[in-house]
Amino acid sequence: MSQATVAVGQVLAPALASEPPSASCAIAVSAAARSTAQRAVAHAAATRRYIYCIIDCPEPTTFGPMGVGNDAEVFALPYEGIAAVVSSTAAEKLEISRENTLAHQRVLEAVMQRGHTVLPVRFGTLAKDKPDGPADAESRIVNHVLVQRRDEFNGLLALYRDRVELGVKGLWTDMNAVFAEIVNENDAIRLLRKRALSGVSPRWHCSGAVAHTRSGGLPLTVRLGELVKKALDAKKSAAEAELLNYLAGTILDARQNKTFGDPMFANLALLVNKSRQDDFAAALSAFEDQRAGRVRLKLVGPMPPFNFIELVITWDD
Numbered sequence: 001m002s003q004a005t006v007a008v009g010q011v012l013a014p015a016l017a018s019e020p021p022s023a024s025c026a027i028a029v030s031a032a033a034r035s036t037a038q039r040a041v042a043h044a045a046a047t048r049r050y051i052y053c054i055i056d057c058p059e060p061t062t063f064g065p066m067g068v069g070n071d072a073e074v075f076a077l078p079y080e081g082i083a084a085v086v087s088s089t090a091a092e093k094l095e096i097s098r099e100n101t102l103a104h105q106r107v108l109e110a111v112m113q114r115g116h117t118v119l120p121v122r123f124g125t126l127a128k129d130k131p132d133g134p135a136d137a138e139s140r141i142v143n144h145v146l147v148q149r150r151d152e153f154n155g156l157l158a159l160y161r162d163r164v165e166l167g168v169k170g171l172w173t174d175m176n177a178v179f180a181e182i183v184n185e186n187d188a189i190r191l192l193r194k195r196a197l198s199g200v201s202p203r204w205h206c207s208g209a210v211a212h213t214r215s216g217g218l219p220l221t222v223r224l225g226e227l228v229k230k231a232l233d234a235k236k237s238a239a240e241a242e243l244l245n246y247l248a249g250t251i252l253d254a255r256q257n258k259t260f261g262d263p264m265f266a267n268l269a270l271l272v273n274k275s276r277q278d279d280f281a282a283a284l285s286a287f288e289d290q291r292a293g294r295v296r297l298k299l300v301g302p303m304p305p306f307n308f309i310e311l312v313i314t315w316d317d
Contacts, residue, residue: 048128049077049086049137050094051145052107053304054153054311055116056161057083063110068103069094074110077138079146082153085111086127086141094124108304117161118304119153121311145313156309162274163252164302168284170243170266171296178262182231189231192224236265239295244268246287250280255307269307277302 050068061076067087076083085107094100104123112118127137127145146153172178183190236259243266244254253271260267272280284297 047137048089048091048126049141050089050091051121051125051127051141051313052085052087052104053111053121054119054146054157055083055085055111056081056157057116061114063107063114066103066107066110068100068107074107077141077146079142080150082146082150082157084121084141084145086138089126091126094126096124105306108306112302112304117157119156119160119309119311120304120306121313125313127313127315140315144315160305160309163271163305164274164277165305165307166270166272166277166280166302167300168243168247168266168268168270169264169298169300170239170268171263171298172239172265173263173294173296175262177294178232178235179228182228182235186227186231189224189227192220192227196220196224232262239265240268243287243297247280247283250276250283253308257307271305271308272302274302 052068052074055076057076057078058081059076059078061078061083063074063076063085065071065073067074067089069089069091070087072087072089074085074087076085087107101123108118108120127141129136129140183193240256244256247270251270251272255269257267257269259265270280281299284299288295288297
């Protein structure tokens, strides 16, 4: 069913047995040991390194077994105060799937929760042993990436150290009221709706002439649906702009992402100073309160700045 068809419906509707404890513990310990041993074997066999992000980190650090595609150990490769966060993999290429992209995101969030400033690297970035050369994947990451781009990364880490990304989704709570407003504000929609309810259907011809009948009705409902969708999109844009304007004093930057479904009028990624997070949350609450329950705002975060920076790493072979 198309969005236009759904919108027409909204416009017309108002008128129409367990182990002993000791044995269980022994089994759990044995399984954990096997899992650790299997990851060690996989790490030794995997010659490639998957790169998640660049962070501020002066020494080797591990973050746990959560690698993309294989739950391999995630760890930091440091160089003079900065580090690449990586995991071992035998894959030549990572599939762009929901599971893999979410795993990539979870690693970045886990690293940030450990207190690091995170510069996300583009999904799917792999380092491998250099063909016909002595450099292994980890050496290549240090020498080709961390050494050569150290000044760039230090500058970006300083820039984002006191900043976080917050996600905000804006939703209308009563779509019947929203569609009623659309009808009241738009003469063309109001006229077509009246004709649809009376059973009179205009047949639209290529010449622009209109013939009225009392059967069919598909051309009218299609036209009505198109007008309602256009009006709804305009209403969403206006509501999104109103929200952004209201939050302007508490944010540094914004990204407007695609919305999903009729009730969602805003899907924003917002860059905020860590010191202004309370002010930002207060502004969201005030925006909701001023609209007397007609709007609900969903806050997600803080997160690494996924929508504001994505490092691209390329190789010379």
